[in-house]
Amino acid sequence: MLRSLEIRDLLIIDRLELAFQPGLNVLTGETGAGKSILLDALGFVLGWRGRAELVRSGADQGEVTAVFDLGADHPAHAVLEGAGLPSGPELILRRLNFADGRKTAWINDRRASGEVLRTLSETLVELHGQHDDRGLLNPRGHRQMLDAFAGVDTGSARAAWTRMARARKAETEARAALAAMQAEEDFLRHAVAELDSLAPEPGEEARLDISRRTMQGAARIREDIARAHQALSDQAAEGMLRDATRWLEGAAGKGSETAEARLDSALAALERATLELGEAQGEVEACLAALDFDPQELERIEERLFAIRALARKHGVLPDDLGGFADDLRARLASLDGGAANLAALEAEMQAASTDYAKAAAALTAARMKAARALDTAMAAELAPLKMERALFETLVEPGEAGPDGVDAVSFTVATNPGAPSGPLNRIASGGELSRFLLALKVCLTGGTPGLTLIFDEIDRGVGGATADAVGRRLAALAAGAQVLVVTHSPQVAALGAHHWRVEKRVDAGMTTSRVVALSATERVEEIARMLAGDTITPAAREAARALLV
Template identity: 50%
Template sequence: MLTSLAIRDVVLIERLDLSLGAGLTVLTGETGAGKSILLDSLGLALGQRAEAGMVRNGQAQASVAACFHLPPEHPARLLLTEQGIGAEDELVLRRVVQADGRSRAFANDEPVGVTLLKRLGALLVEVQGQHDQVGLADPSTHASLLDAFGGLESRRGKVAEAFRGWRAADRALREAQEAIAQAQRDEEWLRHAVEELSLLAPVEGEEDALAAERQTMQQGERRAEAVAASLAELQPRDRRGSTGPAAALRAAARALERLPAPNEEATPILAALGAAQDALAEAEGLLERLTSELGPDPRRLEVVEERLFALRAASRKHAVAVVELPGLLQDLSARLAALDAGAERAAALESAAAAARAGYVREASALTEARTTAARKLEKAVAGELAPLKLERARLHIALEPRDERAWAADGQDRVTFLVSTNPGQKPGQLEKIASGGELSRLMLALKVVLARGSPVPTLVFDEVDSGIGGATAAAVGERLARVAERLQVLVVTHSPQVAARGAQHWRVAKGVRGDRAETRVEALDPAARREELARMLAGETVTEAARAAADSLLR
């Protein structure tokens, strides 16, 4: 419920702090005193439109802060949590309006959009006024109100659960059908791609291993080429072996051997030439052995390069990295398998969706039947409240219209609308279009008397619900406001002493002049001041003892 309202620099109000309690609070005062400013200020905090004209003349900005106590299960807590705002026992909605008309909104000092502020406000306060109707006049609330009156929350919960199950089954069916349709469109390509990739049989990590092996073999090939070139230099250059370093050494030795005797000086040279031939032969043997050890398998290098190029070609063709080819093969194979098994799975899903739809229809039909019974009871209960409110010719009609299947929802198959006729023979119509301002407020009051138990909104505001009535009718209005206030917090702006006498709290709104500026003030009345205010409302400008006695009678 609303626990306090702080207003700063709004129109004629410079500074005002109000504390509110449970039950019925009445606001009275002369016409033009500024009662509407209070309601407009509350409306600002609830997300209603902000205008530059609301800022007090000469001030840079106006502000309003409304503080609410939230019960543990109040829906505003869930909404706050969804928005990442701490949901505590106390919620402060604040609105600041600049002199140029721009505004900022806050919830528990967290900046929020005006749309969220309005959603929160609709969960906290319901306004029934001469011109602005919020709550019962909104057809989107009628189904939940009827269900609350009829105690159908459990049945409605079953409908919502069945609806979610049906939607989930239907969604699974659509996804399967879309996958099959897509697979069928790509079937030829799928089969070719799967066959091609299956033949390729890519293995995870294969590219890196092949690239490393290829690099190693290419380096070995270069070493082998160097060794072969060295060996070629030592080996004969013709088939007869007549050239090359070995042949030159042999030729040199033979020439020395032909020296005439004595040729002792040639002996060491011949020995050196022999050693050179031996060393050359040893070097040649070592090079030949190294050649056999270092030489890569030319076929293996070719195989590695062919495999690597094949993997990279597939990668380019399918526009994926080589490392993703194994996963691609699995995915395409799964799609192909889904195509092959799709018809059977789709049939099973279609059967499940049909069963889920039938379950929803069954639960929703039961809810419609229960709503029909509850609607007749609600019409009868409201009819019992109308005659004392001088609406004896008015009748509430609750229409349950079947929705098109595309509009079926978690709240059922039918659209619930509260309609009213104010005269016999008149075709029922929407509440705000058939009744006048005063009639509509009293119709709303009659509905609230009956529906107060199921209302999720803890605070109701009635703006001149007693307009155009008096005497016994006004007393009936006051009595019903008090009954509603037994369950909900009620604020009422009234000109009727019969209504004002019912209040648990009584505020008087007055306009005065301070300095050279008009100012609206609000004061809480003690018993003596309240008696005097009721006497003024009864007698007019001059308060008489008879008026005071009548005020005492009303208060008793």
């Protein structure tokens, strides 16, 4: 329930505080007094999109604060919890509009976005006028309204629709991929066979290149090393050292002490040279063994190295990536080989989802047909007290375009007189009839919503006399179990209000402002008399006003 509304520096309101009550609250006043400004202010604090410029001329900012009382089971608690905002028995909404157009909002003293405000407002307030700015006249919203009226759950149909859409997309993509792979099947099979035959390994190209360079280098230096080995052999340096040693030993043994003493040093040097020569010969032989290779092996290495490099150039990859590239081609080939089976599985999934969707959509259609009959019955009961017992309201549930919420097109139609053709609300009904149709529809559609404040903006426009009285009595009956705010020009409706405010405009020092005054019993007589008689209030008008207030 809306408990209070405080407005500061908004349009022609400098400061205004209103304390609303349960039951039927009526606001009256002359045209242009500012009644619509109150609704603009309430819509602003609730996050509704409205006027772009709301700040009062000369002010830096405009501010609106609304306080609501929430019951323990009020749906606003779930919205607050979902947004991470504190909730309790009292809900305080505050929103600022700065002169430069910026807007800032708080919910229970926590900063909040306009989107959260709008979501929250759907659980707090229902605003309705003859021109139905909330969509009752728009057939595109009638199915959602019927579902809300009946509590229809579209979850199964939505889930099946999502599955069906995903399966259809997967099937389309798989079919396109299969067609693309079939177009390159010959290439894939040849390329995989070629890569499997060569079977290159990561790092192999580098290893082969090193081996090839080593063998090529060995071929160039081995001949010189072989000559050096020959020079160190028995037929060359080694043999000559042995001959020299033998000759000197023979000379030293011929009895010349002088020669023997001198030759001992030479023989020792030759022994050392022979040892060094043996070591050198061993190292040279080892080098020759290391440089020894099979020319056919070099040829084999070169052939494989050139084959790897040629295949890498052919496919535009690095030699070390040929293995991974081959794996990708094998995977594509496997997909091609299993493509038909995969496509069949996707088609089966698509069929299963379609079957589930058809069942869910059929269940929705049955539920909506049942709900349509219930709504028509409820509307007939509501129209009778509004002096429209001869009118016919009918909810049509017809085949429509398939979608997440089923295959039904729902529209509300009316016939104002027996035998008259039915048609859309806004085309068939006159202004006064439309007001009553929409009032009855609003009552039926929101009757089960707990804690909702209903606001009717001139819903009684175009009706008068007994019809206006009937509208007022229906509003009063509706307000018996809820809070109803009515902006009205009808004295019959105003007289039935439990709480009455008058909106009036005044000019002080050249500044126009609007204010709202709570009326006493005496003041109500004067206000309703004004609504009956106009500018000149006669005694007869006062008597008529008192009669209405009885």
